[in-house]
Amino acid sequence: MILGYNTNGFAHHRLEDALAIIAELGYRGVALTPDVNHADPTADDYPRQAGPFSDACARHTMRSVIETGSRFALDTRRKHQPTLISSDPADQRKRADFLSRHVVLASRGLLHDWGGLGIVSLWSGTATDATTPTTLMVRLADACRRLSDFAADRDVRLAFEPEPGMFIDTMDKFAELHAKVNHPNFGLTLDIGHLVCTGELPIRKYIEAWKHCLWNVHIEDMKAGVHDHLMFGEGEVDFADVFAGLKAIDYKGMVSVELSRHSYDAVNTARRAKAFLDQYVG
Template structure:
């Protein structure tokens, strides 16, 4: 496997400085935030794309993923979501995803990640089936573009959102039935909902195209920690990845550490290097 770091911990830095800091530590890849202040598509020009591609090349960094989850440019962490009551808001999410697909093609990324529907309490009292249908309908529209561009859309289950756990995801992905919609396997998120990430590596192998990594405390509250400060057995998870022959990227996602992202990235790099030996 290859280790990357997400720029969503570097929101107080420019994208250029984020890339330089991540490269200097020794990471092989970088996940780029497709939102303000880094790479929100409407504000990310062709000239900027080429400049970032050149910078990545000079720093020997690959793009692990484009993070299209948050939408602070027009909303917040989750909104506008795929399952808003308001059709215009849902369209904003679909358009953002399509814009990120086009940007991925131009900048040389293979995949983008998105939210698993959105917060259920953000919609009126609709049934799960109704909300899932809204999500699938919007996602399939985006996946048509993804297929034409050769870009994967990776859905990331998260606590308290429409898709929280592996059972829900497996049911959902069979209904989508697209080779261009896969799983962004967030190790910490599955741990939060009382699942065993190591076991899920085997169970979800057919769907997983990318991993997110952060530690979680023993109480399983959804708060990203520097690996080693929580309760996840990463050695066991990595062993499972080795056994399935995973050779893609694992991206460290530590957005709570915006006051000290370089320190967090360095501590994580040192920890992962030691346990991956």
């Protein structure tokens, strides 16, 4: 497996500097979260930004995945809005175009996981109206199926992340969505802390159950019932169980540290995280 670091944990650094530091600390991968200050995904020249990023990954011999979790890139006042389940079709298209741009970036010559295939991670977002769960699921599944077709044509896989507080927040709901999308290019991003937050334990059970399409992993510490990404050792995650499960399925993808709220102390946080995880990955 490849130990990486998410650039959302270096929010106050230039992207080129963040990549250099992540590589210097010994990480072999980077999870790029394009944002207003890191390869702005709303900029007209966004696809062309793949070149410098790809060059930097090659220079540092790091593999990559593309994350889509920028908070205010599409709406400066509402976090993570609009979404694929928004009530307004124009808003749905706005999110779909946003995600398509990430797919294009992932397809442009980066050092990927999984034998040269790009990985784009995404989530459902939250509903902002009283639409029924059934209707929301239909909207989301249809949008994910179309995006999966778009990504497959570009040698990119989609890895969907259940997120506490969002429409798809548990593995059971993800299983329902996965069955409805029913596309070979649509798989899973598993956030380790989220499973602890939602009480879906033991973690190894879910790793093994979804090994056929587990394409991306996020890691941090967390406590039951509280969606707060914590430094390793400050929560309740059983990391021995996690890495035993990943090794049991011979997982070859990215395991990326996600500590965006620690950007104020990014370098020290990334160093401490690497030292902690080396006991399991090394």
